[in-house]
Structures are given as structure tokens and as C-alpha cells.
Amino acid sequence: MKGFKEFILRGNVIDLAVAVVIGAAFTAIVTSLVTNIFNPLIGAAFDAASLDESLVVTIPTLSGKSADLLFGAVIGSAIQFVIIAAVVYFCLVLPVNGLLKRTFARQKAEETPVDVPPTDVELLSEIRDLLRAQNAPVTASGSHAAPVADASDANTANGPLGSR
Known part of the structure; x- marks a missing residue:
């Protein structure tokens, strides 16, 4: 019972009920339009009172009676479907x-891009580059480049390994 109560009280059920009622009323309008306007117009083209009475094919049955195939009525239903669609x-x-x-x-235009703060790696890279630019001597070419240790400095006390 609890599940049924939740189902009935959902907003979707109310929307669906309204859609069914509006659809039924709309179907009555379209049916009237097809029955009273299109059927007589197309029926007149086939020399019949309405489309339901046109394009009738009579076939004999085994009992000696006949059966009618109402192709005009099918065409009328197809027209009704196309109009509804x-x-x-x-x-x-x-x-x-x-x-x-x-x-x-409009929502997309109103959204402002959020400034994303730089990551730790980006900040550290920027700091490294700034420090490198401050400490680098100006070379003859005018560029700031980090000094490169000479191969001859490798064995001295102040070489890359420091004093021993």
C-alpha cells in the first residue's frame, strides 16, 4: 500500500493524467476535422458521400454473403494520424x-567562468623560473642562462660534490 501511495503522489502521475485528458479532447477535435472536412472532400473526388464510403471492395464469402473492404476508411485514419502528428x-x-x-x-551566457587556481606544480615551476631569472648572469648574447659547471671544476673542493 505504501508503494502505491508513493506512486500516486508523484508529480509524473499528475502530469500524465493531464496529458491523457488533453489528448482525449484533442483527439475529438481532430476526429471531427477529418470526419467533417477531409472525408467529404476526398469522398467527393471518388464520387462518394464520405471517404468511409469510397474505395470499397466487396468480396464474396464461402457462405454466399459478401464482405466489404473499406480502403477509404483506412485512408481516413491515416490522414487523421498525419494531422495529429x-x-x-x-x-x-x-x-x-x-x-x-x-x-x-541564456543560462550558458549568464555563467561566468570560474577562475581555477593554479596547481602546486604550476606555482613551483613559476617560482623556479623567476628565481632562475634573478640569479642567472647575463651572458655575452644577453640571455639569462643558468651557469653550467665546468668539467675542470669536477675535481676541486668546490665542485659539484662539494668538499670531502
Whole structure:
């Protein structure tokens, strides 16, 4: 019982119920449009009172009676489907997609990029480069380069290994 109560009280169930009611009302409008406008127009092209009475094929049965295939009624249902699909697309899908596109574009424009602080490695590299630039002697070419130990200094007391 608890699960059923949670299911009923969800927002999605209410939205779905509203959609079904609106869909039923919309179906009545489209059915009336097809039955009262399109069926007579297309039926007139086939010399029938309506589309349901046009394109009827009668076939005999084994019992001696006949059965009618109502191709006009099928065409009327196909027209009704196309009208419903077109109205749903142009009146619901297209406007909602446009609204969502504008909303997301506005939100994206309002977002300011967050300044990401540099990492420890980036800071240490920058400090190293600054210290190197301060302590480096100016060479004849004018560049600041770190001094390179001479090979002859390797065996002296102040060489790379220091005093022993």
C-alpha cells in the first residue's frame, strides 16, 4: 500500500493524467476535422458521400454473403494520424524545443567562468623560473642562462660534490 501511495503522489502521475485528458479532447477535435472536412472532400473526388464510403471492395464469402473492404476508411485514419502528428510537432515539440534552446543559451551566457587556481606544480615551476631569472648572469648574447659547471671544476673542493 505504501508503494502505491508513493506512486500516486508523484508529480509524473499528475502530469500524465493531464496529458491523457488533453489528448482525449484533442483527439475529438481532430476526429471531427477529418470526419467533417477531409472525408467529404476526398469522398467527393471518388464520387462518394464520405471517404468511409469510397474505395470499397466487396468480396464474396464461402457462405454466399459478401464482405466489404473499406480502403477509404483506412485512408481516413491515416490522414487523421498525419494531422495529429503535424499538430503535435508544430504546436508542441517545435515551440518547446525553441524555448529550451533559448533557456539553455541564456543560462550558458549568464555563467561566468570560474577562475581555477593554479596547481602546486604550476606555482613551483613559476617560482623556479623567476628565481632562475634573478640569479642567472647575463651572458655575452644577453640571455639569462643558468651557469653550467665546468668539467675542470669536477675535481676541486668546490665542485659539484662539494668538499670531502
